[in-house]
Amino acid sequence: MLGINTGSPSLLDQARDNLKKAIKEGTLQVARFEVVNASPDVKAKVEQNHQNNVRALEQEKADYRSASARTSVDAQTNSASLPDVATLNKDEAKSMLSGLRQMNYVGDLDGKTLSASNGNLKTDSLATYMQWLQARVGVDVYA
Structure with a gap:
């Protein structure tokens, strides 16, 4: 009889943990695909898509680093202070939002008491x- 070994992490758990680690370390990369026997047009589209994905990933890496740098963490009090939204321009707010999503995903803020303001x-x-x-960026959260 075959059973599930609950004492070790599943492949999905391992993949998620590896993804979180790669985000934190900035080592996440975009895979490159090759379409065998594709026409030059298809190859060009695949390459363009790859380059767009590389640029998007590099932006997300920069957003994560920026949000991490803008977040003041006090290990003694287990607290984190986020920058005042009112002081951020639209691009900074967009970057902070993207970076915070990643910080939240990897657990950088888990268990921390947050302190944040908007004016x-x-x-x-x-x-x-x-x-x-999101409001600073111009995204209607209720739409």
Whole structure:
């Protein structure tokens, strides 16, 4: 009889952990595909798609590094302070939002008490802070 070994992580868990590690370390890469016997037009489209994906990934890496650098973490109090949304321009808010999504995914903020503001408004909620960033960027969260 075959059974499931619950004592070791599943392949999916291992893949997720490896993805989180690659995001944190900045080593995540875009795979390159080759279409055998493809026409020159198809090959050109595949290459263009690859280059677009490389640029997008590099932007996400930069967003993660930027958001990490803008977030003040105090290990003694296990707290994190996020920059005031009101001080960010649209591009900075967009980058912060992208980077925070990644920080949240990899667990950089897990268990930390958050401190964030938007002008005179204060919050300890990551969801509220991200909504403020979306509003700054111009994304209607209720649309």
